[in-house]
Amino acid sequence: MAMKTEKSAWKGTIILSGKKKQFDVPQKSKVVLLAQDQNITLNLGKDSEALLCVRHQKKNDYERKAVLKENAKLVTVDLFFDTSNEEKKINLLAVLDGEHSEIRKYQALLSRRLNVNCEIEHNSKNTTSLIKAKGLAYGKINYIGKVKVNKSATGTKAEQKAEIILLNPEAECQVLPILEVENDDVDCSHGAAIGEIDQEQIFYLTSRGLKELEARKLILSGFMTPIIEEMAENSWKEEAKNKIDELIEDETCK
Amino acid sequence: MSVQIEINRELFDAADKHRPKYMAKPGINEEIIRLISKNKNEPEWMLQKRLKALKLFQETKIPEWGPDLSSLDLNEIIYFIDPNAQETENWDEVPEEIKKTFDKLGIPEAEKTSLSGVGAQYDSGVVYHNLKKALHDQGVIFENMDVAVQKYPELVQKYFMTSCIPITDHKFIMLHAAVWSGGTFIYVPKNVKVDLPLQAYFRMNAQKGGQFEHTLIILDEGADLHYIEGCSSPRYSKNSLHAGCVELHVLPKAKMRYTSIENWSKNVYNLNTKRAIVHKDARMEWINGNMGSCRTMLYPCSVLVGEGAYSESLGIAFAGKNQDQDTGSKVIHAAPNTTSLIRSKSISKDGGISTYRGLVKVNHSADNCKSKVQCDALILDKKSISKTYPYMKINNSKSEVGHEATISKIRDEQLFYLKSRGLNEEEAVKMIVAGFIEPIVKALPLEYAVELNKLIELEVHGM
Numbered sequence: 001m002a003m004k005t006e007k008s009a010w011k012g013t014i015i016l017s018g019k020k021k022q023f024d025v026p027q028k029s030k031v032v033l034l035a036q037d038q039n040i041t042l043n044l045g046k047d048s049e050a051l052l053c054v055r056h057q058k059k060n061d062y063e064r065k066a067v068l069k070e071n072a073k074l075v076t077v078d079l080f081f082d083t084s085n086e087e088k089k090i091n092l093l094a095v096l097d098g099e100h101s102e103i104r105k106y107q108a109l110l111s112r113r114l115n116v117n118c119e120i121e122h123n124s125k126n127t128t129s130l131i132k133a134k135g136l137a138y139g140k141i142n143y144i145g146k147v148k149v150n151k152s153a154t155g156t157k158a159e160q161k162a163e164i165i166l167l168n169p170e171a172e173c174q175v176l177p178i179l180e181v182e183n184d185d186v187d188c189s190h191g192a193a194i195g196e197i198d199q200e201q202i203f204y205l206t207s208r209g210l211k212e213l214e215a216r217k218l219i220l221s222g223f224m225t226p227i228i229e230e231m232a233e234n235s236w237k238e239e240a241k242n243k244i245d246e247l248i249e250d251e252t253c254k
Numbered sequence: 255m256s257v258q259i260e261i262n263r264e265l266f267d268a269a270d271k272h273r274p275k276y277m278a279k280p281g282i283n284e285e286i287i288r289l290i291s292k293n294k295n296e297p298e299w300m301l302q303k304r305l306k307a308l309k310l311f312q313e314t315k316i317p318e319w320g321p322d323l324s325s326l327d328l329n330e331i332i333y334f335i336d337p338n339a340q341e342t343e344n345w346d347e348v349p350e351e352i353k354k355t356f357d358k359l360g361i362p363e364a365e366k367t368s369l370s371g372v373g374a375q376y377d378s379g380v381v382y383h384n385l386k387k388a389l390h391d392q393g394v395i396f397e398n399m400d401v402a403v404q405k406y407p408e409l410v411q412k413y414f415m416t417s418c419i420p421i422t423d424h425k426f427i428m429l430h431a432a433v434w435s436g437g438t439f440i441y442v443p444k445n446v447k448v449d450l451p452l453q454a455y456f457r458m459n460a461q462k463g464g465q466f467e468h469t470l471i472i473l474d475e476g477a478d479l480h481y482i483e484g485c486s487s488p489r490y491s492k493n494s495l496h497a498g499c500v501e502l503h504v505l506p507k508a509k510m511r512y513t514s515i516e517n518w519s520k521n522v523y524n525l526n527t528k529r530a531i532v533h534k535d536a537r538m539e540w541i542n543g544n545m546g547s548c549r550t551m552l553y554p555c556s557v558l559v560g561e562g563a564y565s566e567s568l569g570i571a572f573a574g575k576n577q578d579q580d581t582g583s584k585v586i587h588a589a590p591n592t593t594s595l596i597r598s599k600s601i602s603k604d605g606g607i608s609t610y611r612g613l614v615k616v617n618h619s620a621d622n623c624k625s626k627v628q629c630d631a632l633i634l635d636k637k638s639i640s641k642t643y644p645y646m647k648i649n650n651s652k653s654e655v656g657h658e659a660t661i662s663k664i665r666d667e668q669l670f671y672l673k674s675r676g677l678n679e680e681e682a683v684k685m686i687v688a689g690f691i692e693p694i695v696k697a698l699p700l701e702y703a704v705e706l707n708k709l710i711e712l713e714v715h716g717m
Binding site for chain 1: 618631633634635636638639640641642643644645646647648649650651652653654655656657658659660661662663
């Protein structure tokens with residue numbers, strides 16, 4: 001999928017506060033948006049580009065909707081990081097309304113109790129989507145990823161991937177990647193993998209002199225890196241990495 | 255694309271002018287249940303089971319998920335039909351009309367090729383049941399379910415809709431438990447290996463005839479069996495319902511392969527339930543083909559209850575015009591070191607909907623489980639729909655579960671390549687489709703693969 005965007009090309013960072021529920025990206029503009037847990041409606045105008053980074057640390061439910069017009073491109077990076085025992089429901093919907101619109105979604109699933117429903121609707125010709133979700137489960141993760149390709153959306157390309165590593169014996173995880181395709185001119189795939197940390201990798205690193213906990217940290221943070229690296233804000237990146245290390249320490253010693 | 259792919263239905267869509275001996279009035283009530291039970295001279299416990307199931311059925315709502323069942327009127331269905339023929343061991347005694355139907359379906363040929371036994375269900379009674387003497391000597395029981403209730407009461411009472419599929423399972427199982435009739439009962443004793451596949455053919459014939467056959471197979475420790483079930487039914491204008499039930503008990507170290515090709519006519523609602531309980535070190539293999547019926551809801555399930563149990567499932571579904579094929583496989587890992595593999599292929603065409611709806615569940619106690627699911631779907635035209643719903647519920651951190659699915663059409667490059675080698679478009683499409691379903695066809699025994707070619711395999715016609 002040719003969806004490379006140079007990060008240096010991004011201009012202007014806008015922080016969405018809790019009050020601002022709707023944001024319109026004007027035609028042909030490029031923006032970086034930073035947000036916390038909140039309901040957001042995002043409208044991307046023709047030829048616009050946006051990078052949306054969201055930190056989810058609170059316990060509330062919320063919804064997000066993005067509508068993309070012709071040629072619009074949206075990259076979203078979601079970092080779910082709420083270690084409380086509270087269950088929350090998060091609905092994410094993206095509609096590819098204009099021809100040649102593209103969306104890429106990166107999600108780090110690191111909350112203890114998480115209910116994510118992530119849906120992409122392909123409504124127009126030659127639209128492209130990618131969902132990449134990675135997570136470490138130590139509580140209860142319930143993840144639904146849905147790609148819907150409507151009759152009119154010929155030439156659709158859609159890829160969906162969910163990978164979850166179960167950190168400890170209490171972890172429970174439900175994954176449901178859904179594909180609904182209503183025309184034949186498509187290229188759709190999805191994959192999901194759930195498992196434990198690779199024991200061979202741990203063996204390799206411990207045989208090189210690392211302690212087991214260090215080895216686990218190295219492997220698991222390496223596993224999450226591709227998602228974290230998509231974040232625009234450097235301070236957020238560092239924070240996320242530290243938090244992941246802490247989490248691994250806390251949850252694997254149990 | 256000026257190519258048409260069709261399943262040749264002419265063979266089985268012709269109905270015989272056959273008069274059933276007894277036909278109940280449409281609809282279901284306690285009277286009919288008592289009548290069925292009396293007609294079969296059943297023991298009291300079976301009647302009670304039926305009545306209990308009827309009560310549950312009347313209290314339970316039709317499931318709201320999955321394909322649309324709104325046009326299915328359960329009060330229009332005839333729940334019991336007894337065919338004209340008496341059960342017979344001799345092919346010559348089978349009535350001419352019934353023979354003709356079987357001839358069309360190739361049953362005698364299948365027998366000629368030395369299949370070990372043919373039990374063919376004609377409507378609700380078994381008309382022809384043949385078992386080779388050698389098998390009988392080995393202690394293998396291959397019997398009509400109705401007869402088995404009388405002849406082997408302990409085995410049947412122990413296993414019939416108890417631990418595998420209880421009567422409370424879902425609405426259509428409740429219905430099945432209330433009105434079930436006919437089917438197959440097989441018991442393979444300890445360490446007995448049945449070399450040739452056992453086969454039974456089910457067929458619905460009377461208009462609006464419901465088919466509620468019950469299959470119960472018990473493989474004792476170390477036993478080995480391949481069972482083949484084929485379904486075909488003539489087409490009628492009114493809706494028909496098939497709600498069968500298959501229960502398999504695969505005891506430790508036993509090996510079971512269950513092949514089923516279901517090709518109901520296009521007005522049939524095929525709401526079937528199949529489940530296997532797989533014990534320690536046992537092996538279960540499902541091979542499923544779903545070609546016919548207007549709505550199919552069928553999810554063969556393996557429950558791996560013993561350590562080291564293995565389940566494999568291969569499935570193919572074809573959805574043509576007005577068809578909604580909602581199929582998939584379920585595996586429940588309830589013991590450590592269990593393994594499962596699911597491969598599913600579907601083709602949709604002429605506005606057909608094919609859906610993969612599967613489940614992989616790993617329980618808390620099931621350490622070191624491995625499961626792999628692979629689904630591929632082919633959409634042959636713009637009108638058709640393909641869906642995938644692979645549920646994964648993992649409650650154990652020492653397991654590995656993977657799922658992969660793709661949905662695509664026949665690539666222009668593939669067609670171009672084959673055409674540049676001298677094939678016309680029709681041949682090229684045919685070849686690609688044949689290649690797509692090959693892994694499933696290859697898993698069938700030779701006789702059946704031939705029959706499959708004759709009856710079920712896709713036929714490609716130029717327009």
